[in-house]
Amino acid sequence: MSENNRLRDVFDAIADPTRRRLIRLLAEAEEVPLHDLTARFEIGRTAVSKHLTILKEAGLVLDRKVGRETRYRLNATPLKEVQDWVGYYSDFWKKNMLRLNQLLEEEET
Known part of the structure; x- marks a missing residue:
């Protein structure tokens, strides 16, 4: 199949x-x-x-x-489909956490 x-x-x-x-x-x-x-x-x-x-x-x-x-x-x-889906959101959160970190650092200065 x-x-x-x-x-x-x-x-x-x-x-x-x-x-x-x-x-x-x-x-x-x-x-x-x-x-x-x-x-x-x-x-x-x-x-x-x-x-x-x-x-x-x-x-x-x-x-x-x-x-x-x-x-x-x-x-x-077929688990690659799951891995790709999770990978997308893993990257999404990494980028957002990096942006949040940058914003917090800017506020401190």
């Missing part, structure tokens, strides 16, 4: 803390079977699967079948 054909918005997908935790777990491993992911949560396999589906629809997770097992891995590329 290309980034332009994503079924779900990346921001929507990362809005949930469980999904953010899944992303973190997948980032720490090359590939993780569903049962290993499920063992890390106090929610059931079905709930974990639903969260993974949302991440998959956003292009953040890729899966593959190995026998009867499904293994998941992170595709971090």
